[in-house]
Amino acid sequence: MLDPVNERVARIGQNALMNLPTQLTEIPGADGLYLWAPEGTGLWGYANCLWVISGPDAAVIDTPYDGPLTRAMIAAAQPRLEDRTVGTVVNTHANGDHTFGNFLFPGAEIIATRAAQEHLHHEPTPQEMHALVNQSPADSLLGRYLREHFGVFDFSSAQLAAPTSTFSGRHTFAVGDKEVELIEVGPAHHVGDLVARIGDVVCTGDVFFHGDHPPHWAGPLQNIINACELVLGLNPRVIIPGHGRPTDQTGLEEHLIYLRTAQREIRLRFEAGMTAEKAMDDLFQRGFYPDLGLPERLMIVIAVEYSHLAGGSSSPTVLELAGQAAAWSYR
DSSP states (O other): OOHHHHHHHHHHHHHHTTTOOSSSSEOOOOEEEEEOOOOOSSSSSSEEEEEEETTEEEEOEEEEESHHHHHHHHHHHHHHHHOOOEEEEEESSOOGGGGGGGSSSSTTTEEEHHHHHHHGGGSHHHHHHHHHHHHHHHTSSHHHHHHHHHHSSSSGOOOOOOOSSSSSSSSEEEEETTEEEEOOOOOSSSOOOOOOOOOOEEEEEEESSSSBOOOSSSSOOOHHHHHHHHHHTTTTTTEEESSOOBBBBHHHHHHHHHHHHHHHHHHHHHHHOOOOHHHHHHHTTTTTTSSBBBBHHHHHHHHHHHHHHOOSSSSSOOHHHHHHHHHHOOO
């Protein structure tokens, strides 16, 4: 018989596999743009991936978290891809749920910001993620949380494939007759974030989560707000978040209200002398966006923002932040 955590892992894994797209979804009014978007909120690790297919060329913006997910995406893309090969992969940032599938696009140019590449040695590799999930003490809160939320992924199936081309500022490349403009917006969600614009469609990476509380690892929140405002300034018709359903400018404007509210409320509690944990408890006792999934991820945002407000030269580590989120979620 499975223990409660492993039973939940099995259930999440089964539901996630059932909800994997078996075909790409065409972006309405955007010829040659297709989305692979796993369904559901309240889950870690299921990122949106945007395909650009034009003339003889193809590119993909972000790749999934492990080998099986990436192979499922490639199979879903095959009817659109036909005999083309993917010549370019773009990583919006260095987190594994947007990069670990790179290795299944051999020969492709892999583009990221220079800052993202330089930060890679701070990111867990697939092998390190496998060890963290499977070898962390099962009776610890972090070990329990990792198994519950990340145990569905086969990290042993993935290989690290680092960027082969980097830039700072802006970079443009062509996919057939489509122009893809990459704009650096980090540090925000992560150290080396970028957003991608193809016509009136913008792929935001993780500076925008739609439907769940976001975990932001770099910050400060003002940088994330600035990145979202930059996206709005591009006047997009369709906005593809890093996670969650596509939306329009209204959806992003609503998320900006969330970010500005979080920024204000966190600062008030910092100035009142509350600990990060007390600030988290107080916000949720007062009903802070109760309809969004994964509320424990706000603990990560608060801890990072507190570090910036305190003038710290560095934020807590990823594992420290994850441990704080895990502790709150089970408290």
